[in-house]
Amino acid sequence: MKSKGKVYLIGAGPGDPTLITVKGLELLKRAEVVVYDYLASPKLLKYVPKEAEFIYAGKKGGVCHAHTQEEINQMLVDHARAGKIVVRLKGGDPFIFGRGGEEIEELVDAGISFEVVPGVTSATAAATYAGVPITHRGYTASVAFITGHEDPTKESSSIAWDKISTGIGTLVFYMGIKNLPSISKNLIANGRDPQTPVAVVRWASTPAQKSVVGTLANIAEVVKEGGITPPALVVVGEVVNLREKINWFEKRPLFGKRILVTRTREQASELVRLLEDQGADCVEGATIAIEPPDSWEPLDKALTEIADYHWIVFSSINGIRFFFERMNANGLDTRALHGQKIAVVGEATAEVLKEYGVIADLIPAEYTGDGLAKSLIDQGINGKKVLIPRAKKAREIVPETLAQHGADVTVVPVYQNVQPKGYEKIVAELESGRIDMVTFTSSSTVSNFIEMIREENKGRLLNNVALACIGPITAKTAEKKGLKIDVQPEIFTIPEMVESILDYYAK
Structure with missing residues (x-):
């Protein structure tokens, strides 16, 4: 049966992407074509399937039209006639000074099926x-x-x-x-x-x-x-x-502060949410992109021998996610881990582990690689087989320390950190002087950031910009790169980092 096209005229709300209606958001996730306006938040487009066609139809103050209204009307008709699910995304409410009525009239005249989803109006x-x-x-x-x-x-x-x-x-x-x-x-x-x-x-x-x-x-x-x-x-x-x-x-503590988040896009959401809840304007400029390892062979081999290991040690959230995804791809589930103890580097890592139905046996008091190694040694690690699924490139402190205390350590890469492309926009933001703070959540974010903005530019671009690090290891890397750290929490978690940022600006 040939699919029948339909147009959904959706109010995107006034600007904050979280103010779109539940129905509007669900329809965005099904869209095959999106025709969006200048006043519709660009952040809403991340919910649209990547294979969809995106058409910008913005207007600024009655000038700089990307398309005339007649062209927009015809686009909606043409795509619907082609059997597509079309979302017309308009700022505010489409029926309140949004010319939504005119567009719907055209659809009716053309015999096109449609629905209208109201939005929070700008007024x-x-x-x-x-x-x-x-x-x-x-x-x-x-x-x-x-x-x-x-x-x-x-x-x-x-x-x-x-x-x-x-x-x-x-x-x-x-x-x-x-x-x-x-x-x-x-x-x-x-x-x-x-x-x-x-x-x-x-x-x-x-x-x-x-x-x-x-x-x-x-x-x-x-x-x-x-x-x-x-x-x-x-x-x-x-x-x-x-x-x-x-x-x-406008009275929220971080209102008016523009903060650059260098964490991976997959992991930035918690930090961005907590900062924005306090009024910050977050700019996402990931310095790391996460990809699978060059080969799964080392992990696959370890999984066939999983029963031989006494401990499995996770030092990152990504390590957990890639490990379990690959384990499932090999036809295994958590029942395969019935004989092993699991150690994680901190509470956040332990929470992600719970998503896979596993409770950590060991969480160190100090959420660092050094703290994790010390806690494992206290458990009696001599003669024990230890599996460490981690990034391709990582600090060697945990495997080396455990090996020095008699453990039989196997390190397997389950993901790798690579530099994303296209950092020119972030450099331009720094050039403009609009960035108030840069946050770093790992040594890799620091090293990649300096490399991506170029070592010779750091003094100029980071002049009058505050720097926040999640913990001492990250801060040490930053200091080696010649950076002065303004914010570092005593407890090395994202929520505590945000609290420290609040304290910094409250002074």
Whole structure:
């Protein structure tokens, strides 16, 4: 049966990718073609299958159109007729000043099947994230959403200024920055108090959010002085006075801090999430990409002899994941490990091990390779066979120390760290001076980072940039590279690292 194409018009929300609806996210995961806007968060595209076709159809302030509206309409029709699942991803809500109605009309005329998934509209998000409730029993019982994009040279306006100026409590203007002087003039001319408070919010709900507050009489000048440019929302009304009391988003401890995370993309999520929860603007610039080893033969051989080992030692999360994936590929599961004890380097590694139904027998008090080796020696390692699945290149402290104390150690590579390509954008970020801090979670991230930005550039690029390391081994590598470390937690975990970063900026 030939698949029938369908278009899903989805509101991406105001900017924060986590504000998309559950249904919208599920449909993105099924998309074969995605036509997305300038205001839709690029982070949402990572949920789309890699084999899908991506089409940028952004518009900035009415100019710099990637495609005309007519072209966009036709693209939706053509791809749906080709039997594709098409997602039209639009910022905010597609039916609130998003031209969603026009696109749906075209689909109806062409006989194309469609669905519309609402999104969190920019008006409510901008107000909420600026600490302004657009309705409040003590201030107003009415609100209106108005386009601020009308041509001020038109002979007559389609906006009933005489009605909304005094008849509506809270007014929210979309796309109103360019016409802000005209908006203020019309409201005042039609009876609104010139001292009515006004908030203007740019890039609402994102780490780049910036808000300014003024009155109808001076807001145009305040916006100009504050360097506020589109995209921005304008909120007019007495409710703006509540911002001083309930502004929450911009008061988070790391708000306004731009932090470069050098961890692998697969492992960066926890660190990024914890930093962003505190308001940081995270830039993901992985200095390591994880790949399988050149050959599985050493591990495969060890798996055939797995019953002979007394200990299996994991010093990384990646070591666990690749080990178990290969074990399963060889037709084995955790029952094959019934006679071995398992040691891990720390609590985070132990938690990942639990995902495979295995509880660690040994977790050292000190979460380092040295601490792991010492704890194993305390267990009595002499004469024991030890299997260490790890990265192709790693510190030799654990196998060498165990061997010196009489252990029969077998090291097998289960993955390798390679440098990702295309670090030019990260170098440009550092060049611009917009990075406040760089985080390192392993010696490899330090070494690769310095190599990727070039040794001779480190002094210039890292001038006035704070550096955070997860622990002493990573910090020692950084110091050998001539770097000065500003942040290092006493307990070598990601959550503790974030706590130390908070303490650093609280000083």
